[in-house]
Amino acid sequence: MSRQGASPAKPGRLVVLRGGPSNTRVTGRVVLVGAGPGDPELLTIKALKALQAADVIVHDGLVSPEILDLASSAARRIDVAKRKSRHTLPQDEINRLLVALAQEGLSVVRLKGGDPFIFGRGGEELEACRAAGVECAVIPGVTAALAAGASAGAPLTHRGAAQAVTFVTGHAAHGEPDLDWAALARPNHTVVIYMGLSTAGVIADRLTGAGRSAATPALVVVNASRADEQRIVTTLGQLPAVAAGLAGPALLMVGEAMALAAAGASEIVQPLLSSRSVGA
Numbered sequence: 001m002s003r004q005g006a007s008p009a010k011p012g013r014l015v016v017l018r019g020g021p022s023n024t025r026v027t028g029r030v031v032l033v034g035a036g037p038g039d040p041e042l043l044t045i046k047a048l049k050a051l052q053a054a055d056v057i058v059h060d061g062l063v064s065p066e067i068l069d070l071a072s073s074a075a076r077r078i079d080v081a082k083r084k085s086r087h088t089l090p091q092d093e094i095n096r097l098l099v100a101l102a103q104e105g106l107s108v109v110r111l112k113g114g115d116p117f118i119f120g121r122g123g124e125e126l127e128a129c130r131a132a133g134v135e136c137a138v139i140p141g142v143t144a145a146l147a148a149g150a151s152a153g154a155p156l157t158h159r160g161a162a163q164a165v166t167f168v169t170g171h172a173a174h175g176e177p178d179l180d181w182a183a184l185a186r187p188n189h190t191v192v193i194y195m196g197l198s199t200a201g202v203i204a205d206r207l208t209g210a211g212r213s214a215a216t217p218a219l220v221v222v223n224a225s226r227a228d229e230q231r232i233v234t235t236l237g238q239l240p241a242v243a244a245g246l247a248g249p250a251l252l253m254v255g256e257a258m259a260l261a262a263a264g265a266s267e268i269v270q271p272l273l274s275s276r277s278v279g280a
Protein backbone atom coordinates (compact mmCIF):
# COMPACT_ATOMS: atom_id res chain seq x y z
CA MET A 1 0.00 0.00 0.00
CA SER A 2 1.31 3.45 -0.85
CA ARG A 3 1.60 6.33 1.63
CA GLN A 4 -1.16 8.89 1.77
CA GLY A 5 -0.60 11.51 -0.95
CA ALA A 6 1.83 9.38 -2.95
CA SER A 7 0.79 7.91 -6.32
CA PRO A 8 -0.43 4.35 -6.19
CA ALA A 9 2.24 1.78 -6.82
CA LYS A 10 2.29 0.30 -10.30
CA PRO A 11 2.77 -3.45 -10.42
CA GLY A 12 6.43 -4.42 -10.66
CA ARG A 13 7.74 -0.94 -9.70
CA LEU A 14 9.79 -0.24 -6.60
CA VAL A 15 8.23 2.45 -4.40
CA VAL A 16 10.64 4.45 -2.24
CA LEU A 17 8.98 6.01 0.79
CA ARG A 18 10.47 9.22 2.17
CA GLY A 19 10.64 9.93 5.90
CA GLY A 20 10.20 7.09 8.36
CA PRO A 21 11.82 6.48 11.72
CA SER A 22 14.97 8.48 12.48
CA ASN A 23 17.12 5.35 12.71
CA THR A 24 16.62 4.84 8.96
CA ARG A 25 17.82 8.39 8.16
CA VAL A 26 20.35 8.46 5.33
CA THR A 27 23.80 9.57 6.50
CA GLY A 28 25.76 11.89 4.26
CA ARG A 29 29.46 11.65 3.65
CA VAL A 30 32.64 13.64 4.06
CA VAL A 31 35.20 14.12 1.32
CA LEU A 32 38.59 15.49 2.32
CA VAL A 33 39.60 17.49 -0.73
CA GLY A 34 43.05 18.90 -1.48
CA ALA A 35 42.67 22.41 -2.93
CA GLY A 36 46.30 22.63 -4.00
CA PRO A 37 48.64 25.55 -3.29
CA GLY A 38 46.40 28.38 -4.47
CA ASP A 39 46.32 28.57 -8.27
CA PRO A 40 42.82 27.33 -9.20
CA GLU A 41 44.28 25.67 -12.31
CA LEU A 42 46.19 23.32 -10.02
CA LEU A 43 42.95 21.90 -8.67
CA THR A 44 42.26 18.36 -9.87
CA ILE A 45 39.18 17.60 -11.98
CA LYS A 46 38.01 15.25 -9.25
CA ALA A 47 38.30 18.02 -6.65
CA LEU A 48 36.34 20.38 -8.88
CA LYS A 49 33.53 17.82 -9.28
CA ALA A 50 33.40 17.29 -5.52
CA LEU A 51 33.17 21.04 -4.93
CA GLN A 52 30.34 21.37 -7.41
CA ALA A 53 28.39 18.49 -5.83
CA ALA A 54 28.80 19.54 -2.19
CA ASP A 55 25.97 20.72 0.06
CA VAL A 56 28.43 22.28 2.46
CA ILE A 57 32.10 23.24 2.23
CA VAL A 58 34.18 23.42 5.37
CA HIS A 59 37.39 25.21 4.45
CA ASP A 60 40.53 26.56 6.02
CA GLY A 61 42.36 29.84 5.55
CA LEU A 62 44.86 28.69 2.93
CA VAL A 63 42.14 28.00 0.36
CA SER A 64 42.03 30.82 -2.18
CA PRO A 65 38.75 32.66 -2.83
CA GLU A 66 38.99 31.81 -6.55
CA ILE A 67 38.75 28.13 -5.65
CA LEU A 68 35.79 28.64 -3.33
CA ASP A 69 34.09 30.49 -6.20
CA LEU A 70 34.17 27.26 -8.23
CA ALA A 71 31.77 25.57 -5.80
CA SER A 72 28.03 25.55 -6.31
CA SER A 73 26.57 28.91 -5.25
CA ALA A 74 23.95 26.96 -3.27
CA ALA A 75 26.57 25.27 -1.12
CA ARG A 76 26.96 26.57 2.40
CA ARG A 77 30.51 27.68 3.18
CA ILE A 78 31.97 27.38 6.67
CA ASP A 79 35.36 28.97 7.35
CA VAL A 80 37.25 27.20 10.11
CA ALA A 81 40.47 29.11 9.31
CA LYS A 82 43.35 27.54 11.13
CA ARG A 83 46.44 29.65 11.57
CA LYS A 84 49.36 28.81 13.79
CA SER A 85 48.48 31.29 16.51
CA ARG A 86 44.78 31.95 15.70
CA HIS A 87 42.70 28.81 15.69
CA THR A 88 39.17 29.84 14.80
CA LEU A 89 37.95 26.34 15.65
CA PRO A 90 40.02 23.77 17.54
CA GLN A 91 40.66 20.55 15.62
CA ASP A 92 38.34 18.40 17.74
CA GLU A 93 35.49 20.84 17.09
CA ILE A 94 36.19 20.68 13.36
CA ASN A 95 36.05 16.89 13.61
CA ARG A 96 32.72 17.05 15.43
CA LEU A 97 31.35 19.56 12.91
CA LEU A 98 32.21 17.32 9.95
CA VAL A 99 30.56 14.31 11.58
CA ALA A 100 27.46 16.28 12.60
CA LEU A 101 26.97 17.72 9.11
CA ALA A 102 27.28 14.28 7.53
CA GLN A 103 24.85 12.85 10.09
CA GLU A 104 22.34 15.45 8.92
CA GLY A 105 22.51 13.72 5.55
CA LEU A 106 24.67 16.34 3.86
CA SER A 107 27.41 15.86 1.33
CA VAL A 108 30.32 17.58 3.05
CA VAL A 109 33.54 18.72 1.38
CA ARG A 110 36.36 19.42 3.79
CA LEU A 111 38.53 21.65 1.62
CA LYS A 112 42.15 21.98 2.67
CA GLY A 113 45.16 23.81 1.23
CA GLY A 114 47.63 21.62 -0.67
CA ASP A 115 47.11 17.94 0.09
CA PRO A 116 44.95 16.82 3.03
CA PHE A 117 47.54 14.28 4.19
CA ILE A 118 50.62 16.52 4.06
CA PHE A 119 50.68 18.50 7.31
CA GLY A 120 46.96 18.97 6.85
CA ARG A 121 45.49 16.99 9.74
CA GLY A 122 43.48 15.03 7.23
CA GLY A 123 44.30 11.82 9.10
CA GLU A 124 42.66 13.12 12.27
CA GLU A 125 39.49 14.05 10.40
CA LEU A 126 39.44 10.68 8.65
CA GLU A 127 39.75 8.89 12.00
CA ALA A 128 36.93 10.97 13.51
CA CYS A 129 34.63 10.07 10.61
CA ARG A 130 35.54 6.38 10.85
CA ALA A 131 34.92 6.38 14.61
CA ALA A 132 31.45 7.87 14.03
CA GLY A 133 30.62 5.46 11.22
CA VAL A 134 30.58 8.27 8.64
CA GLU A 135 31.84 7.46 5.16
CA CYS A 136 34.95 9.48 4.35
CA ALA A 137 36.84 9.68 1.06
CA VAL A 138 40.03 11.57 0.19
CA ILE A 139 40.89 13.50 -2.97
CA PRO A 140 44.59 14.37 -3.06
CA GLY A 141 45.89 17.82 -3.92
CA VAL A 142 49.12 19.37 -5.17
CA THR A 143 51.17 19.99 -2.07
CA ALA A 144 52.92 23.36 -1.76
CA ALA A 145 56.41 21.87 -2.17
CA LEU A 146 55.60 20.58 -5.66
CA ALA A 147 54.25 23.95 -6.77
CA ALA A 148 57.20 25.82 -5.26
CA GLY A 149 59.79 23.62 -6.95
CA ALA A 150 57.96 23.79 -10.26
CA SER A 151 57.60 27.55 -10.42
CA ALA A 152 61.22 28.13 -9.40
CA GLY A 153 62.55 25.56 -11.86
CA ALA A 154 64.12 23.69 -8.96
CA PRO A 155 63.54 19.92 -9.06
CA LEU A 156 63.10 18.28 -5.68
CA THR A 157 65.00 15.24 -6.87
CA HIS A 158 67.74 15.50 -9.47
CA ARG A 159 70.19 12.90 -10.69
CA GLY A 160 73.57 13.53 -9.07
CA ALA A 161 72.27 16.27 -6.76
CA ALA A 162 69.23 14.98 -4.88
CA GLN A 163 68.58 11.28 -4.45
CA ALA A 164 65.94 11.89 -1.82
CA VAL A 165 63.49 14.52 -0.69
CA THR A 166 62.09 14.85 2.81
CA PHE A 167 59.16 17.00 3.89
CA VAL A 168 59.40 18.17 7.50
CA THR A 169 57.54 20.60 9.70
CA GLY A 170 59.44 23.50 11.19
CA HIS A 171 56.71 24.10 13.70
CA ALA A 172 56.38 22.35 17.01
CA ALA A 173 53.73 23.01 19.62
CA HIS A 174 56.39 23.32 22.33
CA GLY A 175 59.98 24.22 21.54
CA GLU A 176 61.86 23.11 18.45
CA PRO A 177 60.71 20.35 16.11
CA ASP A 178 61.92 16.87 17.03
CA LEU A 179 63.71 15.89 13.82
CA ASP A 180 66.53 13.55 12.87
CA TRP A 181 69.05 16.28 12.06
CA ALA A 182 71.84 13.86 11.18
CA ALA A 183 69.66 12.26 8.50
CA LEU A 184 68.52 15.63 7.19
CA ALA A 185 72.12 16.85 6.99
CA ARG A 186 73.17 14.14 4.55
CA PRO A 187 74.32 15.54 1.19
CA ASN A 188 72.45 15.11 -2.11
CA HIS A 189 69.17 15.32 -0.29
CA THR A 190 66.46 18.01 -0.54
CA VAL A 191 64.83 19.03 2.71
CA VAL A 192 61.56 20.94 2.41
CA ILE A 193 60.46 22.67 5.57
CA TYR A 194 56.79 23.56 5.95
CA MET A 195 55.79 26.17 8.55
CA GLY A 196 59.46 27.02 9.09
CA LEU A 197 59.68 30.81 8.75
CA SER A 198 59.67 31.48 12.49
CA THR A 199 62.11 28.65 13.28
CA ALA A 200 64.53 29.19 10.38
CA GLY A 201 67.36 30.11 12.78
CA VAL A 202 67.05 26.87 14.75
CA ILE A 203 66.71 24.81 11.59
CA ALA A 204 69.82 26.34 10.00
CA ASP A 205 71.79 25.87 13.24
CA ARG A 206 70.75 22.22 13.61
CA LEU A 207 71.48 21.35 9.98
CA THR A 208 74.90 23.01 9.95
CA GLY A 209 75.62 21.59 13.42
CA ALA A 210 74.91 18.11 12.03
CA GLY A 211 77.35 18.68 9.19
CA ARG A 212 75.39 20.25 6.32
CA SER A 213 77.49 22.99 4.72
CA ALA A 214 76.31 26.57 5.28
CA ALA A 215 76.96 27.06 1.55
CA THR A 216 74.27 24.51 0.60
CA PRO A 217 71.86 26.16 -1.86
CA ALA A 218 68.49 27.10 -0.43
CA LEU A 219 65.26 28.46 -1.84
CA VAL A 220 62.42 30.19 -0.03
CA VAL A 221 59.04 30.39 -1.74
CA VAL A 222 56.21 32.45 -0.29
CA ASN A 223 52.66 32.08 -1.64
CA ALA A 224 53.71 29.48 -4.20
CA SER A 225 51.54 29.45 -7.34
CA ARG A 226 49.65 32.59 -6.36
CA ALA A 227 49.76 36.00 -8.06
CA ASP A 228 51.85 37.37 -5.17
CA GLU A 229 54.38 34.52 -5.15
CA GLN A 230 57.87 35.47 -3.94
CA ARG A 231 61.01 33.41 -4.47
CA ILE A 232 64.40 33.96 -2.93
CA VAL A 233 67.51 31.98 -3.78
CA THR A 234 69.96 31.91 -0.93
CA THR A 235 72.11 29.52 1.10
CA LEU A 236 71.51 27.51 4.23
CA GLY A 237 73.72 29.93 6.18
CA GLN A 238 71.66 32.94 5.04
CA LEU A 239 68.30 31.30 5.63
CA PRO A 240 67.58 32.92 9.03
CA ALA A 241 68.26 36.45 7.70
CA VAL A 242 66.09 35.86 4.66
CA ALA A 243 63.25 34.33 6.66
CA ALA A 244 63.24 37.22 9.13
CA GLY A 245 62.08 39.60 6.40
CA LEU A 246 59.20 37.48 5.13
CA ALA A 247 55.59 36.79 6.02
CA GLY A 248 52.89 34.53 4.65
CA PRO A 249 52.73 30.82 3.89
CA ALA A 250 56.29 29.91 2.95
CA LEU A 251 58.48 26.91 2.31
CA LEU A 252 62.18 26.69 3.08
CA MET A 253 63.91 24.31 0.67
CA VAL A 254 67.49 23.25 1.27
CA GLY A 255 69.64 21.07 -0.94
CA GLU A 256 72.13 20.92 -3.77
CA ALA A 257 69.35 20.76 -6.40
CA MET A 258 68.08 24.17 -5.31
CA ALA A 259 71.05 25.60 -7.23
CA LEU A 260 68.97 25.05 -10.36
CA ALA A 261 66.45 27.63 -9.20
CA ALA A 262 68.59 30.57 -10.29
CA ALA A 263 69.03 29.17 -13.79
CA GLY A 264 65.34 28.33 -14.08
CA ALA A 265 63.83 31.62 -12.98
CA SER A 266 65.58 34.83 -13.93
CA GLU A 267 63.37 36.99 -11.70
CA ILE A 268 64.88 35.48 -8.57
CA VAL A 269 67.29 37.84 -6.83
CA GLN A 270 69.95 37.34 -4.23
CA PRO A 271 68.44 38.87 -1.09
CA LEU A 272 71.66 40.39 0.19
CA LEU A 273 72.39 42.12 -3.11
CA SER A 274 69.09 43.93 -3.60
CA SER A 275 65.58 43.60 -2.17
CA ARG A 276 64.64 40.55 -0.12
CA SER A 277 61.94 39.35 -2.46
CA VAL A 278 60.57 39.70 -5.90
CA GLY A 279 57.05 39.17 -7.19
CA ALA A 280 56.64 36.44 -9.76
Ligand SMILES: C[S@@+](CC[C@H](N)C(=O)[O-])C[C@H]1O[C@@H](n2cnc3c(N)ncnc32)[C@H](O)[C@@H]1O
Pocket residue numbers: 037038062112113114115116117118119120142143144145148193194195196221222223224225226249250251
Ligand atom coordinates in the same frame (compact mmCIF):
# COMPACT_ATOMS: atom_id res chain seq x y z
C1 LIG B 1 49.27 23.48 7.75
S1 LIG B 1 50.45 23.37 6.48
C2 LIG B 1 49.44 22.80 5.16
C3 LIG B 1 50.21 22.18 4.04
C4 LIG B 1 49.30 21.73 2.92
N1 LIG B 1 48.45 20.64 3.37
C5 LIG B 1 50.07 21.29 1.69
O1 LIG B 1 50.01 20.10 1.33
O2 LIG B 1 50.70 22.14 1.07
C6 LIG B 1 50.67 25.07 6.09
C7 LIG B 1 52.05 25.36 5.56
O3 LIG B 1 52.17 24.87 4.23
C8 LIG B 1 53.01 25.73 3.50
N2 LIG B 1 52.22 26.29 2.39
C9 LIG B 1 50.94 26.05 2.10
N3 LIG B 1 50.57 26.69 0.98
C10 LIG B 1 51.67 27.35 0.55
C11 LIG B 1 51.95 28.17 -0.57
N4 LIG B 1 51.02 28.46 -1.49
N5 LIG B 1 53.20 28.67 -0.70
C12 LIG B 1 54.16 28.37 0.20
N6 LIG B 1 53.95 27.60 1.27
C13 LIG B 1 52.73 27.09 1.44
C14 LIG B 1 53.51 26.80 4.46
O4 LIG B 1 54.71 26.34 5.04
C15 LIG B 1 52.38 26.83 5.45
O5 LIG B 1 52.82 27.38 6.69
